Amino acid sequence: MVLSRIILGLLALAPMTGYDLKRHFDSTVGHFWSADKAQIYRILAQLVAEGYAEVETVAGSGAPDRQEHRITAAGRAALAAWLASEPERQVERDPFLARVFFGADLDDDGLRSLFAQRRAATRAQLARFERMRAEAGASDRGARLRLATLDNGIAHLRTELAWLDAVEEEVA
Amino acid sequence: MVLSRIILGLLALAPMTGYDLKRHFDSTVGHFWSADKAQIYRILAQLVAEGYAEVETVAGSGAPDRQEHRITAAGRAALAAWLASEPERQVERDPFLARVFFGADLDDDGLRSLFAQRRAATRAQLARFERMRAEAGASDRGARLRLATLDNGIAHLRTELAWLDAVEEEVA
DNA sequence: ATCTCCTAGATGACTTGTCTACTAGCCGCG
């Protein structure tokens, strides 16, 4: 459900192919949702079946044909209905914290490397997000909101680093 | 995979029934993983089939019979192997941020109530976590690590509230 | 000339997780 509404939302910004959508999930919306391309194509087909999107095959000039998907009026209505609906309850799922929770069964080296890896991954992502933020402009309200979701990610990554500092000092 | 290893980890702390496990997922480990009971029972059966756990039926005195699951040596080895293995890559998935990202399609009232709900939910969870934290003691290293995961949750919830303050001021 | 990468899309098998509903006995409340 959420994925299909995110796709509708992206199609509302511009008509796109499944391939274009995949790139969005690997960049602009990747900080709050990810998607496998098989899943994207299946949901596009479903959106078309539901009448929320229309396909137009654009002959590729020196490239494969593009199946451009365009949101319909019904699709915009469905998007608006989702936005106004009860938010789905959040499922917390962090495999790293699971490892820490049972970290007593790990030797000192294992524990240290667990934290070190997390720190490196967090730093790398923070760098990526900050680069994205530097490139983005916040002209209208839509852009400001989109930027705010990125700031959310940045804030949490910084919190994670601070937490790592505290834990490593206390446990190690 | 992660769920089955978390269940192994919990069984390593004490022998348990599926029902006991479900309560753990609703309390002690709920801040980083949740599980449906149907899923828990299925994985327990699978762990037994793999030889990672053994069942003992304990006749209930004034209650239904309990299927107590006890971790085996092979189970402990599998748990240790998982802890030392490459961490699974994190999938970020936050339906609330998805709504914010497309929040421009929402009217002012809708946007305000979206943030208000998030704030209320975040505050409620923070209160729950802080209560849990107050009750917990950090005697040995295992307990300190388990507490650290709770502190992680608390830190992120506080960050979320701070972010909400900033966003509401800027956007609203 | 071949190889690899990129764009573009389709498909099947599989795993994981959720929802609903059912059985069944005990306890306490009113």
Added chain:
DNA sequence: CGCGGCTAGTAGACAAGTCATCTAGGAGAT
């Protein structure tokens, strides 16, 4: 006495997501 709630477990249908594999043409590199 009936009703709801708790303990304990089972079963089936579905939804969501992942992984691997396949087709196919063009561009650029070796």
